[in-house]
Amino acid sequence: MNPPAPIFALKNVSKKFGQIPSLVDINLEIYPGERVAFVGSSGAGKSTLLSLLNGSSQPSQGEVWILDRNIARLRPKSLRQVQRQIGTIYQQLHLVDNLRVIHNVNAGHLGRWSFWQAAVSLIYPQEVETATKALIQVGIPEKLYDRTDRLSGGQQQRVAIARVLVQDPVAILADEPISSLDPERSREIMNLLRDLSEETGKTLICSLHAIEYARSHFQRVIGLRQGRILFDAPAGEVSAAMVEELYRIEPPRRQGRQG
Numbered sequence: 001m002n003p004p005a006p007i008f009a010l011k012n013v014s015k016k017f018g019q020i021p022s023l024v025d026i027n028l029e030i031y032p033g034e035r036v037a038f039v040g041s042s043g044a045g046k047s048t049l050l051s052l053l054n055g056s057s058q059p060s061q062g063e064v065w066i067l068d069r070n071i072a073r074l075r076p077k078s079l080r081q082v083q084r085q086i087g088t089i090y091q092q093l094h095l096v097d098n099l100r101v102i103h104n105v106n107a108g109h110l111g112r113w114s115f116w117q118a119a120v121s122l123i124y125p126q127e128v129e130t131a132t133k134a135l136i137q138v139g140i141p142e143k144l145y146d147r148t149d150r151l152s153g154g155q156q157q158r159v160a161i162a163r164v165l166v167q168d169p170v171a172i173l174a175d176e177p178i179s180s181l182d183p184e185r186s187r188e189i190m191n192l193l194r195d196l197s198e199e200t201g202k203t204l205i206c207s208l209h210a211i212e213y214a215r216s217h218f219q220r221v222i223g224l225r226q227g228r229i230l231f232d233a234p235a236g237e238v239s240a241a242m243v244e245e246l247y248r249i250e251p252p253r254r255q256g257r258q259g
């Protein structure tokens with residue numbers, strides 16, 4: 001039997017902002033059902049890598065393949081079709097605070113719905129059953145008609161996850177999903193993401209600062225340092241020495257020669 005095709009394949013990918021390199025010569029394949037954590041210090045390139053994987057940005061060099069399509073070669077309509085298969089939970093969540101939860105969850109349909117269907121749904125909510133099911137999956141079905149800004153941070157994170165679930169993508173990307181949560185809420189959200197990925201078979205890719213969750217909740221950990229892959233290893237093989245090297249602080253460069 002042939003091995004499954006990767007969902008994501010990056011071939012010699014670099015990304016620059018102006019002259020500053022954010023990612024350098026990245027080669028990477030991620031397969032269906034994998035749970036992968038990107039770790040590394042601030043500015044290592046984790047968010048930039050996620051933005052390449054969901055097609056919201058293009059590499060400066062190299063090729064990004066998503067679901068067997070080279071995204072640089074896609075027309076906008078085909079690119080949108082590919083992007084619909086990739087659900088992203090952003091650090092800032094991007095929820096509309098003054099709308100009821102159901103409308104924020106239904107935003108997961110927007111790639112599929114016509115303008116009119118979306119407009120009607122704001123008055124007569126559509127696909128209530130699908131939204132309820134997603135909220136059951138994330139543990140807050142009773143919040144369906146609550147205003148989103150009345151929810152706690154952890155509950156809002158759950159709404160953002162429910163929105164991705166109704167989108168029904170093949171892969172879920174989450175950028176620092178627990179950065180603003182307390183330790184107990186962090187544990188709940190990490191458990192939820194892991195369990196959803198296990199139950200649905202969806203690929204899960206998270207950028208994380210919490211190395212302990214990368215080890216305990218993911219099968220594979222990719223360490224990024226200064227835009228390069230320092231290691232790409234099964235979670236069980238990530239050693240203390242690898243982590244230390246990942247976060248090592250470079251001594252400041254000397255200005256000119258001394259003495």
Ligand SMILES: Nc1ncnc2c1ncn2[C@@H]1O[C@H](COP(=O)(O)OP(=O)(O)OP(=O)(O)O)[C@@H](O)[C@H]1O
Pocket residue numbers: 017021022040041042043044045046047048049207
């Ligand atoms: N839109 C942008 N314009 C200019 N520079 C950018 C942009 N996005 C990212 N960068 C730069 O690219 C580098 C990598 O940033 P990135 O946000 O990917 O890192 P990160 O590992 O996600 O960091 P953090 O953990 O703080 O979110 C940084 O030097 C950053 O300043």
